[in-house]
Amino acid sequence: MSLASYELHERLDRLSSASADRDILVSLAVPPEETIGEARRPVETDYAEASQLDERSFPKPLTDALETVRSELNEYDEIPESGLAIYAGVPDGDLVTAVFDDLPVPIDESIYRHANEFDLEPLEDVTEPESTHGLLVVERGGAALGVLDDEGVEPLESFESEVPGKSSAGGQSAERFERDRERQKREFFDEIADRARRTFLGDDPVDSILLGGTTGTVETFRDEADLDHRLEERINGEFAVEYATQQGLEQLAEKGQETLEERDRDDVRETLGEFFDRVGDDDDPVAYGREEVDDALAFDAVETLLLSTDLEGADLQELGERTEQQGGETVVVPDDFPDGTRFAEAFDGVGALLRFPID
Numbered sequence: 001m002s003l004a005s006y007e008l009h010e011r012l013d014r015l016s017s018a019s020a021d022r023d024i025l026v027s028l029a030v031p032p033e034e035t036i037g038e039a040r041r042p043v044e045t046d047y048a049e050a051s052q053l054d055e056r057s058f059p060k061p062l063t064d065a066l067e068t069v070r071s072e073l074n075e076y077d078e079i080p081e082s083g084l085a086i087y088a089g090v091p092d093g094d095l096v097t098a099v100f101d102d103l104p105v106p107i108d109e110s111i112y113r114h115a116n117e118f119d120l121e122p123l124e125d126v127t128e129p130e131s132t133h134g135l136l137v138v139e140r141g142g143a144a145l146g147v148l149d150d151e152g153v154e155p156l157e158s159f160e161s162e163v164p165g166k167s168s169a170g171g172q173s174a175e176r177f178e179r180d181r182e183r184q185k186r187e188f189f190d191e192i193a194d195r196a197r198r199t200f201l202g203d204d205p206v207d208s209i210l211l212g213g214t215t216g217t218v219e220t221f222r223d224e225a226d227l228d229h230r231l232e233e234r235i236n237g238e239f240a241v242e243y244a245t246q247q248g249l250e251q252l253a254e255k256g257q258e259t260l261e262e263r264d265r266d267d268v269r270e271t272l273g274e275f276f277d278r279v280g281d282d283d284d285p286v287a288y289g290r291e292e293v294d295d296a297l298a299f300d301a302v303e304t305l306l307l308s309t310d311l312e313g314a315d316l317q318e319l320g321e322r323t324e325q326q327g328g329e330t331v332v333v334p335d336d337f338p339d340g341t342r343f344a345e346a347f348d349g350v351g352a353l354l355r356f357p358i359d
Contacts, residue, residue: 007317008104015098015118018091024062025089026069026114029122031107032083039084040073042112061090062114068097076101083107087118133260134206134234135249136196138213138221142244143192145199147206148253148260155246156199161188189225197228208263209234212241212252236263271331272339275306275351285354288347293319300326301354308349310335319350 018025030039047066050058068088076084085100085107100123109122135146135153144158163184200206209231211218218238221227239255241248278286287296296302297319305323307316309332320330335344343349 007320008100010316011098011100012120012123015087015096016120018089018096018118020061020089020091020116022059022061023115024059024065025087025091025116025118026062026065027085027087027111027119028069028073029085029107029109029111029119030079030083031110032079032081034079034110036073036076036078039079040070043070043073046114064095065089065114068095072097072099081106085123089114089118131207131260132204133236133253133256134196134200134209135252136192136200136209136211137241137244137248137252138189138192138211138217139242139244139248140214140217143195144244144246144249145196146246146249146253148210148256153246153250153253155249157195158244158246159195163188185220186224189221192221193225193227193231196231200234201228201230205230206234208236208260210237210239210252210256210259211235212239212248212255213244214242215240236260265334265337268331268333269339271304271306271353272333272343275343275353276339278353285357286352287354287358288351290348290350293350293352296352296354296358297322297326299358301356301358302326302328302352303355304328304353305330306333306343306351306353307331308333308335308340308344310344310349323352 028039028043043066047063047070050063050066065088069086072086072088080101082101082103083106085098085103087096087098089096103123107122111119111122113119131149133148135144135148137144140161140163142158142160144155146153146155148154163181196209200209211222213221215238222232222235237256237259239252241252241255243251275286275288278284279288285301287293287302293302293305302323305319305328307319307330316332323330333343333349334340335349343351
């Protein structure tokens with residue numbers, strides 16, 4: 001997972017867990033086509049009213065939240081190109097504030113309200129999927145295509161095969177029938193391959209493909225279909241699936257989930273493995289622990305920064321930004337597998353592969 005994506009998800013998770021016993025949490029989301037004046041108007045109206053009424057009509061935590069949103073809005077002369085979302089409130093005695101002004105996808109819904117929870121619905125569609133996987137089920141009687149991303153399974157299309165069943169006739173008629181049947185089967189497989197190419201390799205190609213069906217049918221499909229080499233390279237596993245339907249796509253996604261999770265960790269494991277190797281080898285420069293990595297960043301020596309998900313979001317953001325400023329990359333290390341746990345516990349969740357050694 002990229003650092004930016006992890007930070008965005010982590011901030012949204014914190015907001016989603018906040019709640020109060022009164023309607024004192026303020027949510028404001030503004031699409032890019034609105035003006036800053038339109039965004040300020042309802043906040044200024046409520047704030048002016050709150051300043052004139054007593055605590056029972058406008059609780060002080062709500063007034064404080066409105067003042068915070070008002071102050072944040074005053075930092076902008078216009079709405080950013082992807083929109084603007086501001087959340088403020090005092091759910092448990094401490095002021096919580098979150099501003100989103102550089103989202104990967106524009107906000108398309110305008111909201112302003114105060115409630116006992118933050119309204120995150122306008123941001124549900126702006127978090128880009130971390131990865132998208134094609135789902136392809138091939139059966140003798142048909143095929144189904146879909147995609148799997150952070151939101152779940154989305155069926156795209158399914159179609160039936162017109163390949164006849166096996167003939168029970170004998171002699172030359174049976175041989176001719178079988179030749180025609182084999183030709184129709186190959187044509188059907190080629191049609192599946194062509195639809196998969198157009199679906200999975202278009203403007204937004206999938207990261208990998210899960211292939212499902214009965215074992216014999218899947219093997220025959222891969223052997224006989226005119227499958228684009230880019231699709232072949234993306235196939236990330238074959239799984240036994242009974243039906244070329246939405247039910248079959250769901251079954252394929254469920255069976256392939258563990259494989260996908262392992263694949264997503266491959267790059268992390270490779271980088272983490274290099275880090276562990278360097279720790280025991282004086283020839284390759286490495287730093288670990290917050291203090292050492294701080295020093296390395298001060299010398300612009302960090303090539304690859306490793307940060308555990310066990311860290312606080314503020315630490316992740318600060319170290320990641322400093323690494324990016326010096327042209328390095330950041331790898332976020334999940335702490336839910338053995339090497340990730342070891343990294344979090346033994347190295348405080350902070351490490352770096354260096355361009356050159358520092359004293």
